[in-house]
Amino acid sequence: MHARTRFVPQLKYAFCFIFLLIAISSAQSIAQHIDLKTASWIISPNVPSPMKETAPAVLTEEIAKRTGIRIKNGNSWPKGNVPVIAIALASDKTLFNRNIPAVNSSGPETKPEGFRIVTEVNNGAKTIWIIGADARGILFGTGYLLRQLKMSQAFMGKPLLELAGPLNVASSPAYAIRGHQLGYRSTANTYDAWSVAQFDQYIRELAIFGSNAVEGIPFHEDDKPSPHFKIPAREMRIRMSEICRKYDMDYWVWTPATFELKDPAKRQAELDLHEQFYKECPRLNHIFFPGGDPGDNHPSEVLPFLRELQAKLVKYHPKAKMWISLQGFDTEQIDYFYKYLETEKPTWLQGVVSGPGSPPMAETRYRLPKQYQHRQYPDITHQVRCEFPVEKFDQAYALTLGRESVNPRPYAFAKIHAKYAPFTDGFVSYSDGSHDDVNKVLWSMRGWDPQMDVHRIMEEYANFFFSASLGAPSIAASAIEGLEQNWKGPLAENGAVEMTYLHWRVLRRVEEGLENNWRWQMLVFRAYYDQYTRLRLIYEQDLEKQANVVLDAANRGNIIQVMDTALAIVNKANNHVVDRDLYKEIVDLSDALYKSIGLQTSTQKHTPRNPERGVVMDFINYPLNNRWWLADEFEKIKKMTSPDEQLARLKTIASWENPGPGSYYDDVSSVAKGPRVKTVSDDATDVAWWDNGMSRKRLSTQLFQREPALDYDNLDPRARYTIRVAGEGDALLRVDGYRLSPVIYSKEPETFKEWIVPLSLTQDGKISVTFDGPEESQLNWRKQSKISDIWLLKQP
Structure with a gap:
């Protein structure tokens, strides 16, 4: 029995409504x-x-x-x-x-x-x-x-x-290739803990929902085994081959070359390793070689190597095929590859795989001769720092749920599949654990029938995995879809999060027999985690507002006292649990998931590979206000020798997000705090993973764009305005298309640049602000310029 449920009025109404729907559905099914x-x-x-x-x-x-x-x-x-x-x-x-x-x-x-x-x-x-x-x-x-x-x-x-x-x-299926990667390796958040029987059951269930392929990862875990391995990786990859033979599913393997192919000894050793694997496998249908992710070999070395591999492959599996991706290849290398196809016309190559870092899929299909197939390698397992990041993902989720949490996205992935599938012969997805299970089913079913209704897919998922005792599968399907809606828009403003939480809470009471069902556990876990995070966000952001009021009242005589008081206010979040019962249930569900499916959500308890791999319990109480940053800033202020300097910095902090009447502030990549920003970063939360996810930087600094665009209106035509920017590196600003010269220009993190806006540009009561991108192609992306905060300040 799960923890005590407190029947607030909303929960009572939700319970009655769902029970009525179940009763009606049950009566109809008997008819x-x-x-x-x-x-x-x-x-x-x-x-x-x-x-x-x-x-x-x-x-x-x-x-x-x-x-x-x-x-x-x-x-x-x-x-x-x-x-x-x-x-x-x-x-x-x-x-x-x-x-x-x-x-x-x-x-x-x-x-x-x-x-x-x-x-x-x-x-x-x-x-x-x-x-x-x-x-x-x-x-x-x-x-x-x-x-x-x-x-x-x-x-x-x-x-x-x-x-x-x-x-x-x-x-019959629309697409011939419909598969998923199940990598028995230490970087997976679940698969490394599975037994042969669990792989057998999961592969069976994928087949029940229309999948016809499984992709393994053969050689790269032999020297770095997971502490969760039930059997050695070498043995498991053979057992997975046997399972695929049992269910008549294609067995793919993903096999990069992470060494220099010009090294004859290493090259021969890799060929021998492959041949031994080919010989041991009872079933092997496809070899997928990622060109440059990982790896750093030119296609002039890769292609002859693959030709040798294919010659060994067909000795043991005469109908097996060889594939390559162009991931990580530059323009010259891509052109070399297509020139090779044109001149050599290799019959040993079956096709090209498109994954993260590949050329555009439409371009690939256009340039690829018709005799070669084209397979997608979609990343369905991540939500940030990935191929298909969640659009307008609230930073509170990015900092807590992170990159690899339970992530049902049926409607988003239905659109993504519809966009790219027509250029392909199908897909084998990239997956690193059970957390993306709903996404696997969605891709399998839409790969079979691209027109199949998404809600119908979710109904079949609920009906098969959660049983007819739920009465109406549509109810559970809607609850799954609610989890996707939780991730849309500003979290604090998304009241649907609480309704989704109540929905799942009622379903738990209706169907207690599913408490040991790992799919059920995962979805309930996400609903509860989302609700807890929203409650924390609202509470902790309010604390910071209270602290800013205190800071704004600072004077030369009370600077230390004001800082201590403000810090005490924001630090209330350290010892206050917004819902203690809910938190305990989340902890219990986390432990239950480790026991049922091997999902590793806690470094302390579950020994995962690293915290980024779905270890969401490490971050469940990560600060959602700036208390860590404030503590560090206050230490810097205490070391200042000038009270005036101290006071000025406190006033800047207090008014950071509230610059006063007639002035505007935008956190440029925050879905909650950037209302005037028109541009959207492909993955604005990419930098929300500093210091192993435990960055003490100001929250707004952890989000950025390089060339944001903003529109302002209702400006006072008689007023003078200044634009202030925080970020790092360069910021080449234009207002209404005119490049302005800065009056302050600091390139260090969390320092400011400022420009005075000419009165002639604000006479019509509006301006557009844009930025030119500096030439920084020689720099690693982490070192390139960033813009995180923008103010339009009305001068007195």
Whole structure:
């Protein structure tokens, strides 16, 4: 039983509303259904092994887990009205002397991996046919049926196993490649803790939702094993190959060269290592070599190396394919690659993979000759410092949930898939743990059917993983979608966070039997974490406002006292827990997730690779006001010898975000504090990871843009204005297109630059502010100029 729930009025209303929806849905499901509690199954002898054994095992075992009912193998058509699940190939004409339903010779059930599910009534006996185009079609048809079944061990006191009504559905995938990377390595936040049985179950579940590929990471963990490894990495990669063979899924491996390929000894050692792996693998379909991420070899070295690898590969796996990505290649290297394709026309190369750091996907498909395939390598596992950062991500989330938290983003990724998929033959995603599970299902399903409704996908996810005892899968689907909405816009202003929290809290009370379900635990954990973070943000930001009032009242005689008082106010957050019961539940869920799925959210308890890898419990109480920065600033002020200098600095701090009537302040990359900023950084929170996530810098300094643009209106045409900028390096300012010369120009962090705005530019009551980008291509991005804060100050 989870911690005590306090029934505030909102929770009572939410509970009543959800319970009513469940009751209505339950009544509707009873109205028309096919009861399968006494069903048996039969399968065509023409289905090849191992699918002849795998598909029935998937069907019976997944039903048994959810209902306690184990449907039996009939071996032949049963007598009487016993319902039957009959599994056959589209090429079969009969099954144990009974005609199978007619298939459309050009229908989806005859295309690779396609299937048809059709219900049939014969003299009162009900049959559910799973008709597959091939072995994979059998598996995907079985998965489709499982996703539609209503299953529960105790629904209204009885086991439940039913199909809501007659079916006649035919489907085949839109994209041939639909897979996910499952890297058994120390950098993963979950996979390194899995057993062979957990990988088997997870790969099965991916197949149930339409995935047909798994990508492993073979050689790079042998010398740096995780403390969580159940078996050595070398053994696990072979076991994953066996699992893929069992489910007839393609087995890919990601294999960079992180050494200099011109070194003959290292080159030969790598070739030998590959050959040994190829020889040991019972199934191996594709080798993916990332060109320059990691690695630093020119394609003139990479391509001959891959040709040698492919020659060794086909000795053991004659149909296996070789792939390359252009990640990290510069323009000359990319041109070299395409020139090589044009002149050499290599038949040993299957295609190109596009991932983070690759050329644009449309360009790649355009330049790539038609005989080569194109695969996407989308990063679905991160939300900041990544390929697809969350748009307008509140800094409070970036500092606490960080880069790799539980991150369901079904609607965002549906749009991203729709944007890029048409240039590809499919995808194998980049994933570093179970936290992106919802995203994997979304990509798998949209890879199968790009038009499938996102809410429907979430309903099938909830129905299969959380059971029909929830009554209406739509309720849980909406709760999952609520987590995505939590991340939109300023957190303090997002009241939906509390409603999503209440939604999940009620669902926990309705369905306590899911407390050990790791997917359920993850989603509840995120809902509770978001609510706790929002409560903290509101509380801690209010403390800082109170402290600024105190600082604003400073005078020459009370400087030390004012600083001590202000610091005591903001430091109340150190010892005050905004909701102690909620915090305890989050801690308990964190520990439960480590026990159930190996999710490593705490450095102290779970020994993760590093804090950036989803270790959100390390940051759950990271300051959401500037108390660390203030403490450091006050120490600097105490060392100043001039009271006037001390007082001026205190006044600057007090008015930092509130410069006074007629003046304006913008934190340029803060979704909450930059209302006049028109530009959006691709990943403004990229710098919210300094000092292993424990930076003491001012919060606004941890966000920046290089060339922000802002619009101001309702200015006083009679007033003089000054523009002030904080940041680092250069800031080449223009107002209404005119370059201005600064009167103050300090390049050091958290110091100021200032410009006087000519009166002629403010006569119409508005201005536009832009910045030219300085030429800094020779500098590492961390050393390039940054603009973090901008003021338009009305002079007295």
